[in-house]
Amino acid sequence: MKKYILLPLIGLVIACCSTKTSKTMANNSKKTKIESPCPEEGICSFEILQNKSMNVKTDGIDKVYYELEENPDKVVFLYKYQKKIADKTLQDAGYSEEIVFEMDKNYTDFSFSDKGIQSTKMLFGVFCYCKGKAGYYRVTKGNLVKKGSELQIDLPPIVDNQLITHIKINL
Numbered sequence: 001m002k003k004y005i006l007l008p009l010i011g012l013v014i015a016c017c018s019t020k021t022s023k024t025m026a027n028n029s030k031k032t033k034i035e036s037p038c039p040e041e042g043i044c045s046f047e048i049l050q051n052k053s054m055n056v057k058t059d060g061i062d063k064v065y066y067e068l069e070e071n072p073d074k075v076v077f078l079y080k081y082q083k084k085i086a087d088k089t090l091q092d093a094g095y096s097e098e099i100v101f102e103m104d105k106n107y108t109d110f111s112f113s114d115k116g117i118q119s120t121k122m123l124f125g126v127f128c129y130c131k132g133k134a135g136y137y138r139v140t141k142g143n144l145v146k147k148g149s150e151l152q153i154d155l156p157p158i159v160d161n162q163l164i165t166h167i168k169i170n171l
Helices: 002-016 114-120
Strands: 042-058 064-083 095-104 110-113 123-128 135-138 143-147 150-154 166-170
Touching: 042 095, 064 135, 095 114, 110 114, 114 143
Parallel strands: none
Antiparallel strands: 042 064, 064 095, 095 123, 110 143, 123 135, 143 150, 150 166
């Protein structure tokens, strides 16, 4: 009887101790791979959301946010970093950053710099218990380049202690 309890417990411990720091997402039977290193103590992910567009809005206190909407002519790219929480009992211990932008569905190679990057509706988000820092920010400087199967994003510092400034993804 002890064997039946011990074996699943060992399997669970092994699964929980995985050192994987990034994950890839399927995209129409193709795999994407994050080539740039993920910041320590975190998990990075990348998704391509087909048939979606971003509706960028401003709330009552002039904070930017977006909502995803169905749109057969658009595609949304979403990169996320999420810090692993050591103590799950602390409700406000989380920290994450996000880069999101949209393109026409039939995109090919492209290159956007500085103010031109806003044509993609690119936003940088940071989420933490940090007053005045949390929320989405419009990206008005930086570089966004897709050449062949490689996507590269370079951002200047947008908030203090920003972790994500360079992303390289193999689509």
